[in-house]
Amino acid sequence: MGRNGTAGVVYFPIEGEMTIYAVSNLREQIIPAVAEHEEIEIDLSRVTEIDAAGVQLMVAAKLEAILRSKTLRYVGHSKAVLDIIDLCDLGSFFGDQVVLHQND
Amino acid sequence: MNLDEALKTFIIESGELLEQMEAALLRIEQDPDDPDIINDIFRAAHTIKGSAGLFGLDYIVSFTHVAESVLDRVRSGELHIDGDLAALLLESADHIGTLVGHTAKGEEPNTESADLSIAIMERLGAYLGNKEKKTEGKKGEEKKAGVPAELDHKIGKEGGSAVESDNWHISLRFGKDVLRNGMDPLSFIRYLATLGRIVHIVTLIDSIPPLKEMDAETCYLGFEIAFNSAADKSTIEGVFEFVRDDCQIRILPPNSKIGEYLALIQDLPEEDMRLGEILVLCGTLTQCELEKMLQQQQESGAPVKIGEALVEQHIVQAPVVEAALQKQKQVKETKTSESSLIRVDAAKLDQLINLVGELIIAGAGASLAALRSGQADLIESTATLSRMVEEVRDSALSLRMVQIGATFNKFQRVVRDVSKELGKDIRLEISGAETELDKTVVEKIGDPLTHLVRNSMDHGIESAEVRLARGKPAQGTLKLNAYHDSGSIVIEVSDDGGGLNKDKILAKAIERGLVKPEQQLSDAEIYNLIFEAGFSTADAVSNLSGRGVGMDVVRRNIQALRGTVDIESEMGKGATMRIRLPLTLAIIDGFLVGVGNAAYVVPLDMVLECIEMSDAERNATANAERGYLNLRGEVLPYLRLRDMFEVEGTPPRRENVVVVQYAGQKAGLVVDKLMGEFQTVIKPLGKVFGGVRGIGGFTILGSGEVALILDVQRLVHQLGNREQKMITAGQ
Amino acid sequence: MAKTILVVDDSASLRQVVSIALKGAGYDIIEACDGKDALGKLNGQKIHLIISDVNMPNMDGITFVTEAKKKAEYKFTPVIMLTTEAGEDKKQAGQAAGAKAWVVKPFQPAQMLTAVSKLVLP
Numbered sequence: 001m002g003r004n005g006t007a008g009v010v011y012f013p014i015e016g017e018m019t020i021y022a023v024s025n026l027r028e029q030i031i032p033a034v035a036e037h038e039e040i041e042i043d044l045s046r047v048t049e050i051d052a053a054g055v056q057l058m059v060a061a062k063l064e065a066i067l068r069s070k071t072l073r074y075v076g077h078s079k080a081v082l083d084i085i086d087l088c089d090l091g092s093f094f095g096d097q098v099v100l101h102q103n104d
Numbered sequence: 105m106n107l108d109e110a111l112k113t114f115i116i117e118s119g120e121l122l123e124q125m126e127a128a129l130l131r132i133e134q135d136p137d138d139p140d141i142i143n144d145i146f147r148a149a150h151t152i153k154g155s156a157g158l159f160g161l162d163y164i165v166s167f168t169h170v171a172e173s174v175l176d177r178v179r180s181g182e183l184h185i186d187g188d189l190a191a192l193l194l195e196s197a198d199h200i201g202t203l204v205g206h207t208a209k210g211e212e213p214n215t216e217s218a219d220l221s222i223a224i225m226e227r228l229g230a231y232l233g234n235k236e237k238k239t240e241g242k243k244g245e246e247k248k249a250g251v252p253a254e255l256d257h258k259i260g261k262e263g264g265s266a267v268e269s270d271n272w273h274i275s276l277r278f279g280k281d282v283l284r285n286g287m288d289p290l291s292f293i294r295y296l297a298t299l300g301r302i303v304h305i306v307t308l309i310d311s312i313p314p315l316k317e318m319d320a321e322t323c324y325l326g327f328e329i330a331f332n333s334a335a336d337k338s339t340i341e342g343v344f345e346f347v348r349d350d351c352q353i354r355i356l357p358p359n360s361k362i363g364e365y366l367a368l369i370q371d372l373p374e375e376d377m378r379l380g381e382i383l384v385l386c387g388t389l390t391q392c393e394l395e396k397m398l399q400q401q402q403e404s405g406a407p408v409k410i411g412e413a414l415v416e417q418h419i420v421q422a423p424v425v426e427a428a429l430q431k432q433k434q435v436k437e438t439k440t441s442e443s444s445l446i447r448v449d450a451a452k453l454d455q456l457i458n459l460v461g462e463l464i465i466a467g468a469g470a471s472l473a474a475l476r477s478g479q480a481d482l483i484e485s486t487a488t489l490s491r492m493v494e495e496v497r498d499s500a501l502s503l504r505m506v507q508i509g510a511t512f513n514k515f516q517r518v519v520r521d522v523s524k525e526l527g528k529d530i531r532l533e534i535s536g537a538e539t540e541l542d543k544t545v546v547e548k549i550g551d552p553l554t555h556l557v558r559n560s561m562d563h564g565i566e567s568a569e570v571r572l573a574r575g576k577p578a579q580g581t582l583k584l585n586a587y588h589d590s591g592s593i594v595i596e597v598s599d600d601g602g603g604l605n606k607d608k609i610l611a612k613a614i615e616r617g618l619v620k621p622e623q624q625l626s627d628a629e630i631y632n633l634i635f636e637a638g639f640s641t642a643d644a645v646s647n648l649s650g651r652g653v654g655m656d657v658v659r660r661n662i663q664a665l666r667g668t669v670d671i672e673s674e675m676g677k678g679a680t681m682r683i684r685l686p687l688t689l690a691i692i693d694g695f696l697v698g699v700g701n702a703a704y705v706v707p708l709d710m711v712l713e714c715i716e717m718s719d720a721e722r723n724a725t726a727n728a729e730r731g732y733l734n735l736r737g738e739v740l741p742y743l744r745l746r747d748m749f750e751v752e753g754t755p756p757r758r759e760n761v762v763v764v765q766y767a768g769q770k771a772g773l774v775v776d777k778l779m780g781e782f783q784t785v786i787k788p789l790g791k792v793f794g795g796v797r798g799i800g801g802f803t804i805l806g807s808g809e810v811a812l813i814l815d816v817q818r819l820v821h822q823l824g825n826r827e828q829k830m831i832t833a834g835q
Numbered sequence: 836m837a838k839t840i841l842v843v844d845d846s847a848s849l850r851q852v853v854s855i856a857l858k859g860a861g862y863d864i865i866e867a868c869d870g871k872d873a874l875g876k877l878n879g880q881k882i883h884l885i886i887s888d889v890n891m892p893n894m895d896g897i898t899f900v901t902e903a904k905k906k907a908e909y910k911f912t913p914v915i916m917l918t919t920e921a922g923e924d925k926k927q928a929g930q931a932a933g934a935k936a937w938v939v940k941p942f943q944p945a946q947m948l949t950a951v952s953k954l955v956l957p
Contacts, residue, residue, distance in 0.1 A: 020283045020911045023320035031315060051288040052278075052325055056312055064315035066518055066554050067525055069562075071657065073551070086450075087290060087297075088307040088327075092511040095550015107855060114848030147890050150919060150940070151846045154888075157941015158852040165941050172919065285935045286884075286913030287954065295953045321911075343953060346936040 010036070013043040018054035018081070030061045034070055045076030050084050062094060107159075111207070114155050118204045121148040125197045129190050136185050145193070146175040152200060163213050164203050167221045171196045174231045183231060192227055199224055269389065270358045271303050272331040272340060273365070275372055279350030280322045287347050289325055296343050300333020306382045310374060310517060326374075328382045362393055385509065450543065453503055460493075460500045467493045468782065468805065506546055508586045508595070509537030514550075515557055519582060522561050529579045530565055536586035541593045545685055548665055549595070552658040556597040556669075556681045557582065559655060564601035564679055574676065576600065589684075592667075592709075598680040604673040606630050612639065631671035635659040666800060668766075668817055694803070696779035696811065697762060700751040703811035705782065705803060706773065710816045712763045714778055733761065733772055741823040742772030748798065749812075766820040773819070838883040838955050839863040843873040843899065844917065845891045853886065856944035861957030870894025874902055877909055883955045885909075886947075887934075888917045889925050897925065901932040913954045917942075 010033055014026065033040050042061070047054075058074065065072030074094055077085070085091050125148035128141050135141060149172040156164035171193065177183040185193075199220060206213045213221070274296075278289045296302065308326035312318060333340065337357060344353050354368050369380060383389040467490050474486040512534045519532040565571075565580035572578055583598040606627065613619045613633045625633075633639060637656040662669045667685035686707075694705035721733055733740045740763065746755055761772040782805075800815035840862050842850050847868070854864045865882070867873035869891040885903065889896040896916060903909045914934040918926055926937060938950050 020288075020321055021908075027315065027318070027320045034315070051283070052290045052323060053283050053288075053320060055290070055307075056309075056318070056324055057320055059309045060312050060315040060318050063309075063312070063517070063521060066558065067314070067521055069555075069558055071551065084290060087293060087302075087305070089305045089510070090307055092506075092546055092550065093307075093309070093514045095511065095547060095554070107852065110848050110851035110855060113851050114846075117846060117848050143890070144892075147845070147892070150890055151844075151849070153919075154844075154917065154940035154942075155846045155849040155852070158849055158944055160943065176919070284911060285933060286911050287935060288913075291954055291956060294956050298952070298956075342949075346950075346953060350935075 009039040009041060011041050011043065013046060015046040016048055018044075018047045018050040018057070020051060020053040023053045023057045027057055027060075030057070031064075034061065034064050034068060034072065038070055040065060040070060040072045042072065042074050043076050044074055044081045045078055047078045047081050050080050055084055055088060055090070058094065059090070111159060114159060115204055115208045117155065118152050118200070121152055122197050122201050122204075124148055126194060129194050129197065132185050133187065133190055139179075142175070142179050142185070146172065146179050148197075149175055149200075152204075159207075161203075161207055163218070163221065164200065164207070167196075167203060167225060168200060170225045170228045170232075171200070174228050177231065189231065192224070192231075196224055196228065269330065270332065272300075272329075272333060272358055273354075273356040273360070273368070273383070274327070274329040274331055274340070275352070275354040275368060276329070276344070277308075277326040277352035277373065278323045278347065280324070282347055282350055283323045284321055285350075289323065289327070289347075292343055292347065293327065293329070296329070296331065296340070299335045299339065299343065300331055303330040303332050304385065305329045306385055308374065308382075314521075362389075365389060365393075381513075385513070448503070453543075456500055457504065460497050463493055464497060465803075465805075472805075501542070504543045505540040506543050507537060508539050508541060508546060508593075509534075511546055511550060511553070512537050512584050512586070515553075515584060518554065518557060519561070522558065526561060527567070528561065528565060529568060530561055531579055531581050533581055533583045534585075535583070539586035539588060539593060541586075541685065545593070545665060548661065549683070549685065552661045552669075552683070553584075553595065553597065555655065555658045556683075557584075560597055560599040560601065560679070560681070564599035564603075566602050570602075574602075592684045592686060595683040595685070596680050597683075598678060600678040603675045603677055603679050604631055604634070604671065605675065609633055628670060631673060634671070635669070666815070666817070668821070694782045694813065695762065696782040696805075697745075697760075697773070697775040698777040698779055699745045699749070699775050700753045702749070702751055703779065703805065703809060704745060704775070705811050705813045706762055706764060707813070707816060708781060710764045710766055712765050712770065715761050715763065717759045717761050717774065735763065735770075735772070738770075740770055740772045742774055743819055743823060744774040745814075746774070746776070764816050764820060766817045769820050769823075771820045771823045773814070837861055837863045838957055839865060839881060840884045840886060840951065840955070841865045841867060841873060841876065841882050843867045843870065843885065843887040843891070843896065845869055845888065849888075852944055853947055856948050857951060860948055860952070862951070862955075870896060870899030870902075873899055877903055877906060879908055882909060882912055884951060885912055885914045886917065886938075886951070887914060888940075889929065897928050897932050897934075900929065900934050904933045915950055915954070 012030070012033055016022070018026065030040075030042075062072055062074075074081075085094065125145050128144045128148075132138070132141050132145070149168050153165055153168040153172055156168065174183065174189075175193075178185055178189075183189070199217075202217055203213055203221070206217065276289070282289060293302070293305070306328045308328065309324075311324040311326065313324070318324070331340070337355065340355055341348075341353075344351065347353075352372070354371065356364055356368060365383060369383070374382075380389070380394050384394055467486070471483075471486045471490055474482040477483075515532055515534075519530055523530040560582055565582065566574070566576075568578040571580065581600045583596070585596040585598070587594055609630050610619070610625070610633070613630075613636070614621050616636075616639065618633060618636050618639065619625065635655050635658065639655065659669055662683055662685070665685055667683055669681060669683045671679060671681055673679035693708040695708045695711045697704050697706060715735070717733070731742060733742050740761075742761060745751070756776050760775055760778050762775060762778070763770060763772050765771075798815050798819050799812050800818075801813045803811050803813060805811050838861075840857055842853050842857075842864055843866075844850050844853075845868055850866045850868075854866060857864055865876055867876050870887070871894040873885075873887065874894065885900070887896040887899060891899075894902075900914050900916070903912070903914075913936065915936045915938055916926075916929045916934040917940050918929075918937050919940055929937070936950065936954060938947060
């Protein structure tokens with residue numbers, strides 16, 4: 001799923017559900033991505049659905065990156081993801097820029 | 105499909121079911137123990153009852169319920185169908201048919217039917233014995249049991265005074281299997297939000313194990329929620345009815361006694377102190393109440409004492425608790441006023457800010473036109489209008505201001521995890537959590553801050569042995585602090601570690617070719633070398649850090665926010681990394697200056713004064729891009745914008761100097777004319793201007809012209825470096 | 836995107852009323868008249884919630900849920916079981932099969948909508 005971008009940055013798009021049905025697989029893919037790259041950019045623009053399992057995974061991946069001194073960014077949050085992050089008030093935890101108006 | 109059609113379906117369906125029931129009842133006399141036949145009869149009654157209930161046909165429900173109960177006893181083997189019972193059940197089926205007939209005609213049952221219902225139910229009741237009553241009783245109990253009560257029993261009447269908050273407080277710790285059972289904790293919370301307003305929610309991520317160890321399908325989440333709602337307790341409890349067996353759920357009504365919160369805190373798995381802070385963050389408790397609670401705990405000699413327990417376990421030292429409480433006393437009342445908050449979609453807010461931006465530009469255009477027209481009343485009206493627009497701008501921007509506390513708080517977990525990983529004992533102290541800054545800034549500051557915290561923990565704080573050898577406490581302290589300082593927000597990451605080693609940094613930088621051996625550098629410049637790409641000073645390269653990844657990224661990210669980062673350090677005592685950021689990214693008060701035909705904007709909060717350049721100085725410095733001025737005996741480095749931006753034409757006879765200051769450094773900007781204060785909406789530079797040094801953005805003037813916004817901090821920084829170098833060289 | 840709910844009950848009128856209530860709230864509904872019919876309708880498409888009666892001809896609700904949970908696509912799908920007060924033993928069997936939410940028959944359409952909303956908002 002992940003593929004190499006430029007200079008140690010890996011681009012990792014997640015498509016479809018980020019729910020209990022998908023999290024086990026996603027976790028298996030995120031672990032090596034964080035281990036092997038300095039900068040990981042997880043694109044959430046095509047996440048159609050996310051539940052608590054998805055949120056947990058996002059948190060765990062972010063913490064893992066912090067622990068390994070890597071940079072892990074979530075980008076392009078879909079509406080489903082934004083809604084959930086807002087519901088949990090985790091926006092400042094992830095610290096990703098989710099408002100894209102500045103480049104309009 | 106509508107309800108009338110569904111009702112027709114019900115009538116037809118009931119007819120069919122009653123026919124089946126009748127046929128089965130006739131067969132049962134031949135084969136009284138056939139479970140399939142018994143089940144068919146039961147199901148017919150059961151289905152009719154269930155459907156009738158949906159249509160609110162109580163007269164069918166109550167009658168069928170009794171028949172169904174008798175049939176359930178038959179099904180479970182408690183009753184045997186004999187001829188009499190079969191006959192009674194046939195009669196019952198017929199009567200159900202009569203009742204459905206009333207429904208079909210759209211009428212209520214007449215007295216005759218109603219009386220017959222009672223008569224048959226009495227006869228059916230004879231087959232029930234005590235069973236039905238028992239079931240009813242049990243059902244009642246079940247309903248009452250519900251979610252664990254709010255610990256009244258533990259506290260009794262010694263609960264103390266009621267807290268100020270008008271919100272419910274809901275504590276949720278979800279069981280590990282809820283997700284596997286198809287229950288999404290977030291669904292319940294979303295549903296909860298339909299019953300009122302979630303004033304504040306803290307998602308507890310403490311229990312999530314490291315990525316490699318976690319089972320992604322296991323639920324590790326907990327929530328602390330301040331909830332504002334007129335709903336009653338059973339309704340709120342009902343939200344969680346499907347998970348109440350697997351979860352720890354505590355619900356405290358508004359204005360509960362302080363003692364009840366104390367019990368809640370002690371009941372939950374997390375550390376008491378942290379929970380106390382979370383309750384304060386939720387606005388459920390005020391700082392003052394938390395303090396009272398600690399006090400009460402000590403007085404009452406409760407089995408577990410938050411403060412004392414923490415001291416005993418060496419989690420915090422006694423003075424720390426006191427200091428924390430002292431500090432908390434000073435915290436503004438802002439937190440308690442949260443009860444009247446509403447949640448707004450961030451996108452809507454951004455749209456508002458953009459509109460206000462446009463409004464400012466349009467207003468400036470109107471003011472300009474009014475000035476040109478020379479009509480006094482028009483000028484006055486536009487002036488009033490400008491003032492109003494300014495107020496609208498301020499309040500719109502304040503809507504986007506959020507406290508930095510939530511961002512700081514996530515570091516509790518980070519520090520805990522990283523300490524463990526590094527094998528160091530490090531405590532995090534947070535201050536200035538109530539300091540507000542723009543939401544867009546908050547969103548972007550998380551990553552740089554994380555890197556700085558990591559860096560301090562990795563390289564700053566020494567191992568316990570080294571610390572003890574140096575006469576420091578074994579436990580290291582990391583501090584996060586925030587405060588406002590003249591139009592900027594300052595965020596500090598400090599540690600009480602070994603400080604930065606100047607010689608080592610310099611040696612490393614020379615080795616890496618970042619500086620030349622003969623270069624003279626100030627302390628600040630040496631420290632700043634750690635922000636250069638590919639720089640690392642760690643003696644031992646651990647698997648966690650020492651790669652030099654991040655610090656250059658940190659500076660880049662902070663600069664992208666129009667901010668700066670600098671370092672203060674004392675050998676052996678510790679270091680402070682200081683991030684300075686603008687309060688908001690969208691709009692600034694600007695000071696408009698002109699050079700030739702071009703207009704430039706200097707952020708007003710950086711302008712100290714404006715002076716005219718004397719002829720003597722002009723002659724001495726004529727046409728030099730850079731130089732020094734004498735500002736009342738002070739040496740002021742300056743930049744001539746005309747030269748810097750290669751503006752065509754000759755300078756006018758009189759030039760002006762705008763004296764700007766940033767982070768304690770002063771500099772002069774030489775311009776042609778001063779055009780006054782001006783509100784500016786910052787538009788990001790496109791690719792065309794991206795490479796121009798000293799330009800931070802552009803704006804559109806009321807007249808429709810474009811003005812470039814000067815990146816003062818970068819200009820000052822350049823000048824400052826040069827000045828320091830010269831001073832150092834002169835020594 | 837509307838959430839899809841599978842409603843399994845042998846009473847057509849019950850299914851109709853539940854459908855009307857839930858469609859009105861914005862859900863997509865698939866109906867099945869018994870466990871066997873329902874199992875046939877679990878053909879890989881996304882189902883967000885299953886509402887199933889216990890006592891049905893051909894295949895009862897508990898057998899149906901047990902079978903449904905064996906399919907990878909429906910392993911974690913929440914289930915609301917419809918029960919009678921008398922069905923304590925059934926309730927335990929259902930819990931074991933993975934059905935954790937129960938709604939007691941008879942119920943009003945609004946009650947069903949409330950129960951559904953707690954698990955899956957439209």
